[in-house]
Amino acid sequence: MISILKPGKDPALPSSYRPITLLDTIGKLFEKIILTRILHVVNVRGLLRNEQFGFRPRHSTSLQLARLVEIITRNFGEKMLKGAVFLDVAKAFDTVWIDGLLYKLTLLNFSSYLVHTISSYLRGRTFEASFKTATSSRRGMWAGVAQGALTSSVLFSLYVNDMATPSHHVELVIYTDDTTVIATSRNPTLLVSYLQSYLNYLQRLLSECRIAINVSKSTAIIFARAGWRFIQARPVTLLGESIKYFDTTRYLGVTLDKGFTWSPHIDQVRKKTAQRMGVLGPLLNRKSDLSIRNGVLLYKQLIRPMMDYAFPAWRSVDRSHIRRLQVL
Numbered sequence: 445m446i447s448i449l450k451p452g453k454d455p456a457l458p459s460s461y462r463p464i465t466l467l468d469t470i471g472k473l474f475e476k477i478i479l480t481r482i483l484h485v486v487n488v489r490g491l492l493r494n495e496q497f498g499f500r501p502r503h504s505t506s507l508q509l510a511r512l513v514e515i516i517t518r519n520f521g522e523k524m525l526k527g528a529v530f531l532d533v534a535k536a537f538d539t540v541w542i543d544g545l546l547y548k549l550t551l552l553n554f555s556s557y558l559v560h561t562i563s564s565y566l567r568g569r570t571f572e573a574s575f576k577t578a579t580s581s582r583r584g585m586w587a588g589v590a591q592g593a594l595t596s597s598v599l600f601s602l603y604v605n606d607m608a609t610p611s612h613h614v615e616l617v618i619y620t621d622d623t624t625v626i627a628t629s630r631n632p633t634l635l636v637s638y639l640q641s642y643l644n645y646l647q648r649l650l651s652e653c654r655i656a657i658n659v660s661k662s663t664a665i666i667f668a669r670a671g672w673r674f675i676q677a678r679p680v681t682l683l684g685e686s687i688k689y690f691d692t693t694r695y696l697g698v699t700l701d702k703g704f705t706w707s708p709h710i711d712q713v714r715k716k717t718a719q720r721m722g723v724l725g726p727l728l729n730r731k732s733d734l735s736i737r738n739g740v741l742l743y744k745q746l747i748r749p750m751m752d753y754a755f756p757a758w759r760s761v762d763r764s765h766i767r768r769l770q771v772l
Contacts, residue, residue, distance in 0.1 A: 445573045463573070465590050475594040478565070481558055482598055491552055493605055498620030499597040505619065505696045509757035512617045512695070515626055517704060517760075520669045527635040529625045529643065529680060530693055532661035536621035537596050538588040541654045542566050545589075545603045552602065562599070587654075604653065608645045613638040619696060632677040635666070639680045647682060659685040663693045667702050698754050706761040714772055717750050721772075 445463045453460030467475075486492055487501065497503040497511075516526045545566075549559050569585040589596040597620050610616050610625075617624040625646070627638035650657060664680055664687045679686040692701045692708045699709040724742060727734050734742075751769050 445571055447573065447575050461575075463591075465571070465592060467590070467593065472594065474565075478558075478561060479594045479598065482554075482562075482595060485554060485558070486598065486602070491605065492601055493607070493618075495616040496601055496605070496618045496620075498601055498618065498622075506754040506756050508617060508619050509696055509698055509754045512624065512626075513704075513757045515615055515617070516667050519628060520704075522630075523669065524628055524630055525632060525635050526667040527627045527629075527639050527664070527677070528667065528693075529639055529664045529682075529687060530662060530695055531623045531625070531682075532658040533621040533623070534656040534658045535588075536655070537591045537600055539655060540587060540589050540600060540603055542587055544653060545599060548603060548606070562595075565595075604655070606649075608642070608649055610642060611638070614642045622696060624695065632666070636677045636680055639664075643680060643682050657682060659683055659687060662687050664689050665691070665693050665700070665702055667700075667704060669703070696754070698757060706758050706765060709758060710761070710765040710768060713751055713753075714768060717747060717769075717772055720747060720750065 445465050447461035448464055449455055450460055450462055492500060497505075497508040516528065518524075519526075542563075546559055546563050549562065566589060569590075570582050571585055572582045573580040589599050601620060604621075607616070607618075607623075613627055613629065615626045615628075617626065625639060625642055627635050627642070629635040629638060659682050662682070666677060666689065677689075679689065681687065692699055694700070699712050701708045721728070724746065726732065727742060728739050732739070751772070
């Protein structure tokens with residue numbers, strides 16, 4: 445494993461580094477074969493729950509974001525409040541209980557040869573960490589599926605697939621390990637009670653699956669129609685810690701604000717786009733020797749996707765925001 449410093453983090457802290465695991469070519473080829481077998485069983489038998497959109501055919505991040513927005517804004521005209529808790533799973537892939545995963549695959553009636561193959565692939569792994577010129581001794585891995593591995597996402601999704609079914613007032617939005625709990629009510633007190641009730645139920649499941657939640661990195665937000673005021677609700681708790689309320693939050697690359705004005709998201713998109721345009725300035729200015737055809741190609745490949753990412757989710761944005769992007 446090679447440690448890469450995360451942007452803007454303190455280099456003196458071990459937690460500031462992202463461990464990158466490099467697998468050999470034969471291992472990746474083997475994973476492609478196994479992944480094909482797993483996905484065939486999953487898709488033919490419809491094993492994954494409907495709320496799970498992670499790494500499924502015809503289930504993209506844009507589609508999940510559009511679904512999230514539809515759920516939240518569905519009853520805005522009736523002055524309904526929507527409370528959402530965005531959970532941050534701590535080291536999701538690294539903490540998967542291997543025996544528990546194999547047990548769940550058996551319960552889902554996966555072929556015995558496939559379960560045994562996955563078992564042999566996950567068990568008995570060893571690793572060594574490299575940092576600058578130093579390399580650690582070799583250690584064993586007793587839990588987890590490798591981050592970046594082709595099979596890891598679908599195996600993790602199957603591992604948490606038996607998450608508690610939401611009640612009438614609660615809905616789930618899941619993309620692999622990005623989990624959002626959404627509740628609906630006109631009354632802020634009832635809204636919090638619905639969220640808290642589901643989180644209490646979810647806490648027991650997470651404990652059984654040995655999955656940890658970063659409560660400090662999890663966020664809560666109450667969505668309401670712009671201009672509608674209400675008394676601040678009491679905080680929800682998980683694992684004995686309070687989850688803080690925020691006016692904005694980020695989910696799957698999109699910034700959501702409590703009034704769904706989309707202004708913070710447009711500001712963020714404009715900022716990132718302007719930075720990239722600055723980097724490409726020497727190639728895209730009028731004095732550049734680059735042909736217009738190639739300049740347009742660079743624009744379509746490197747600039748335009750930043751501006752229209754997940755557009756189906758924020759299609760209802762005010763026309764003034766669209767003009768701000770158009771000017772840029």
